[in-house]
Amino acid sequence: MQQTHQQPATASGTFAIGGDLKVYRLGFGAMRITGKGVWGPPADKQESIVVLRRALELGINLIDTADSYGPEVSENLIAEALYPYPQNVVIATKGGWVRPGPDNWVPSGHPTHLREALEGSLRRLRVNTIDLYQFHVPDPKVPFEDSVGEIAKMQAEGKIRHVGLSNVDAQQLAQARKIVPIVTVQNRYNLTDRSSEELVNICEREGIGFIPWAPLTGGDLEQPGSPLERIAQQHKAKPSQIALAWLLQRSSTILPIPGTASVQHLEENVLGATIKLSQEEFDTLNQVSK
Numbered sequence: 001m002q003q004t005h006q007q008p009a010t011a012s013g014t015f016a017i018g019g020d021l022k023v024y025r026l027g028f029g030a031m032r033i034t035g036k037g038v039w040g041p042p043a044d045k046q047e048s049i050v051v052l053r054r055a056l057e058l059g060i061n062l063i064d065t066a067d068s069y070g071p072e073v074s075e076n077l078i079a080e081a082l083y084p085y086p087q088n089v090v091i092a093t094k095g096g097w098v099r100p101g102p103d104n105w106v107p108s109g110h111p112t113h114l115r116e117a118l119e120g121s122l123r124r125l126r127v128n129t130i131d132l133y134q135f136h137v138p139d140p141k142v143p144f145e146d147s148v149g150e151i152a153k154m155q156a157e158g159k160i161r162h163v164g165l166s167n168v169d170a171q172q173l174a175q176a177r178k179i180v181p182i183v184t185v186q187n188r189y190n191l192t193d194r195s196s197e198e199l200v201n202i203c204e205r206e207g208i209g210f211i212p213w214a215p216l217t218g219g220d221l222e223q224p225g226s227p228l229e230r231i232a233q234q235h236k237a238k239p240s241q242i243a244l245a246w247l248l249q250r251s252s253t254i255l256p257i258p259g260t261a262s263v264q265h266l267e268e269n270v271l272g273a274t275i276k277l278s279q280e281e282f283d284t285l286n287q288v289s290k
Contacts, residue, residue, distance in 0.1 A: 009059030012248055012273040015255060017062075017209050018162040018183035021090050021131060025248060026273040027062030028055045028266070029213065029259030030074045037102025041073055048261050052081040056089065058270045064186075064211065064257045066094035066136055067117045067124075068105070075124040083126050092184075093121045094166055096136030096147070109139030111150035118154055134164035134186055135176075144172060145179060152180035164211075170198050184255075186211035191228065191243050191289040192219035204251045215247055215256040216240040216269070227284050231277070241272030246285050249277055 012025040033048035035041055042048045055063070063082070065074045075093060085091065095117030098108045108114075114135070121130060135151055138144050154160050164184035165176055176182050185203055187196040189212035196212075203210040221228040222239040232239045240258075247256045258269045277285070 009061075009270050009273055013252070015209055015253060017090065017132060017255075018181070021162065022088070023062040023090050023255065024059055025252075025255050026060060026244075026270065027064055027211070027255055027257040028052075028060050029257035030063055030065040030078060031069045032259040032261045033077055034070045034073045035102075037104075038069055039099070039102035040070065042077075042261055044261070045077070047263070048077055049081040051261060051263055051266055052078060054263050054266055056082065056086065058267070060270070061086075061089050062092065062255065062257070063089065064092045064094075066097070066134075067121050068094070068097040068099050068136065071099045072120070072124060075121055079124060079126050085127075090131045091125055091127070092132035092134060092164070093125065093130055094134040094136040094164075094186075095121065096139065096166075107137050107139040107141075109135070109137070109142040109144075109147035111142075111146055114147060114150050115154065118151075118159060122159065129158060130160050132162045132164055132184060133160040134166045134184065135168075137167040138172060144175060148176045148179045155180060164209075166211075166213075168199075170202060173199065173202065182208060184209040184211055186213055188212070188214050189247075190215050190217040191221055191246060191285060192217055194290060200251055200254065204253045208253065209255050210251065210253050211255045211257055212247060213257065216243050216258050218243050221285075221289065227288050231281050231285065234281075235275055237272065237275060238268060241268060241275060242277070242285070244269060244272035245275035245277050246282060248273060249282050250286075 009024045009026045162183045166186040189196045228239050232242045
């Protein structure tokens with residue numbers, strides 16, 4: 001597939017987060033523009049800055065990050081690369097983890113921590129209001145309604161435009177919606193991990209954006225001779241690009257956010273969003289991945 005200098009992310013169609021934040025359905029996940037173990041600065045800072053700027057050139061206008069990525073590294077790089085943000089760019093961030101070290105994640109949903117996390121994100125991103133603020137993970141040591149309630153308070157103060165959830169189940173989504181409007185859910189979901197299938201269906205029915213993290217994982221489906229590999233060959237594409245195309249066709253409310261620190265991989269992902277699977281191809285992948 002040839003590199004393009006057009007804006008193929010627009011081929012994925014659009015979705016209005018919260019009814020008023022219009023984004024192209026292919027976004028960019030900014031976790032990978034950090035060091036090994038999602039810790040510290042990236043190996044090549046300049047490449048990460050180029051990746052962020054190239055994402056916008058390719059039509060992507062949803063950038064997803066979190067205070068825990070680095071920690072703080074991802075948000076700082078986004079501001080350095082993209083601020084002042086173009087009017088149509090939506091920056092989504094998250095709070096709810098603390099990071100003792102590389103590959104080490106500890107839930108922290110205490111209201112005091114979430115308020116401190118939000119204030120830090122506002123400073124690093126150089127904004128007065130976060131477009132989409134997501135509670136990153138429920139904390140088993142803190143009542144879920146206390147965590148969500150604090151985020152609702154910060155939204156009422158004008159510091160958050162829209163609220164999302166991450167790593168939740170259907171019951172937690174229903175519980176949160178009684179406290180504050182929820183416009184997105186971000187859970188792990190891909191061809192080989194369909195554990196959030198129920199939430200995908202709920203989000204589609206309710207008009208809530210579903211943001212799958214780890215969207216390109218194909219696992220055993222990428223083995224030579226597998227249906228995924230055969231379909232990829234037919235499209236002269238990589239299995240990861242077909243996995244992305246499948247997600248985009250799975251539901252009109254799915255907003256994949258593949259992340260990378262490589263311009264080449266970014267461009268491959270964006271081209272994947274232009275692939276249209278036949279109904280037979282889609283059904284084949286849908287069945288073998290269940």
